[in-house]
Amino acid sequence: MELKQNIKIAVDAIVFGYADNKLNVLLIKQKYGVLKNKWALVGGFVKDDETLNDAVNRELHEEAGIKVNYLEQLYTFGDDLDRDPRFRVISVAYFALVNSTKLVLKADTDAEDARWFPLDELPALAFDHQSILQTAQKRLQSKLTYQPVGFDLLPKEFLFSELETLYCTILEKEIDRRNFRKKILSFGIVEETEKFGNKKSGRPAKLFKFNGLKYNKLAQEGFLFDINFA
Amino acid sequence: MELKQNIKIAVDAIVFGYADNKLNVLLIKQKYGVLKNKWALVGGFVKDDETLNDAVNRELHEEAGIKVNYLEQLYTFGDDLDRDPRFRVISVAYFALVNSTKLVLKADTDAEDARWFPLDELPALAFDHQSILQTAQKRLQSKLTYQPVGFDLLPKEFLFSELETLYCTILEKEIDRRNFRKKILSFGIVEETEKFGNKKSGRPAKLFKFNGLKYNKLAQEGFLFDINFA
DNA sequence: ACAAAAGTGTTAATCTTACACCCATGT
DNA sequence: ACATGGGTGTAAGATTAACACTTTTGT
Secondary structure, X not given: OOOOOOOEEEEEEEEEEEEOOEEEEEEEEEOOOOOEOOEEOEEEEOOXXXXXXXXXXXXXXXXXXXXXXXXXXXXXXXXXXXXXXXXXXEEEEEEEEEOOOOOOOOOOOOEEEEEEEEHHHOOOEOOOHHHHHHHHHHHHHHHHHHOOOHHHHOOOEXXXXXXXXXXXXXXXXXXXXXXXXXXXXXXXXXXEEEEEOOOOOOOOOEEEEEOHHHHHHHXXXXXXXXXXXX | OOOOXXXXXXXXXXXXXXXXXXXXXEEXXXXXXXXXXXXXXXXXXXXXXXXXXXXXXXXXXXXXXXXXXEEEEEEEEOOOOOOOOOOOEEEEEEEEEEOOOOOOOOOOOOEEEEEEEEHHHOOOEOOOHHHHHHHHHHHHHHHHHHOOOHHHHOOOEEEHHHHHHHHHHHHOOOOOHHHHHHHHHHHOOEEEEEEEOOOOOOOOOEEEEEOHHHHHHHHHOOOOOOOOOO
């Protein structure tokens, strides 16, 4: 009874990036194997002597050449026995955020191609990656309201209007500018810099930055980041 | 590179029960193997042709003879390479709730013994089960505030005071009786019955029941269960 | 001068918190 | 009559929601 198990374990990463007021997902098209010429999430099999975390980071590096700002375990998909046509695979999915604006994707060892796709222009995906992606999108939406993960999708210094648009875009709702600014500033974890953005038109706007250390300190003392708007 | 993987995949269940104003956890002591004479979570290896969900339910049945009221995936523990001394094991942990008051545990095929332990009187646990348990406890605490999972720990009909004590116990804080009752009743998902509890002393109290169908309907319309008290 | 985006305050409504006394039963 | 737990309302304070005009720059 003990050792007859023949199940493979993989990790997959849903990497979200944000650019041009759009939420993007990182997909790759592999050179070899069953996945040849199909778009898929970054991912692969776990090595015997490597942690799940190391496996994801390795795949992210090998297949797309990136380091992410935020990474957490999302869900383990293992109820679909025919997920992978080759053999039973259980996939531990991870959820990752990057500031994609200036991110250069280099298709490295395993990948033939790596590209950002806006969420509303997705190609057909391999396996059950479509449904994994939906789970991830829901997670992102809810995380946004109770953890300061939005900043991981923006450059270190950003305009308030960018932060606001990010929230509107991802949560798919309108947000009142004044109330949003008031609320965010009331937390005391976003600071004004001396610099200004470089938009072409309109009144110049100050750049802001997120103070992660301060957030951690406050969070330990019981502070709860929380944004909820009608 | 493809198929040399030698990792075993297991499921474990953290089953919480509630009785006598205490939160309990279901632990088992196995007959055979490395786990002989050690208390551990219900769990075991996944079969090749069985979903993760089926695996957990099977183990719950085989090792403790129970059906749970609530079951959800908790987290996949796979970063500790030496978790199991025999070989690399990745464990998908599930989180389960039962009304344990009248639950008869029958040690079935695999288990030598199955018992409820109050959270503050735990024995030493096998593997990394102690830390899995802590993750589960945190999950329970937070779930309690944004999903009506408390009802899954109580009998179908319960006293308001029982519900309140359950919240106090699990969240480890004092709650104002009037505010609590007002809040819960305002949701409209808990209904008065005609029956009364059978406490020995004090004024007789009505039994209430949770209307799950109504909750589901409301939840679909955007209703959010939410309990937060200082 | 006009277009474009940034910046800013107030008020009404709602929700949350704090708090204490009477009620129905068993002994 | 007393002990035990059940049941109830209100007022002050905090938070949220709704709402529109002025400012600064480039063209």
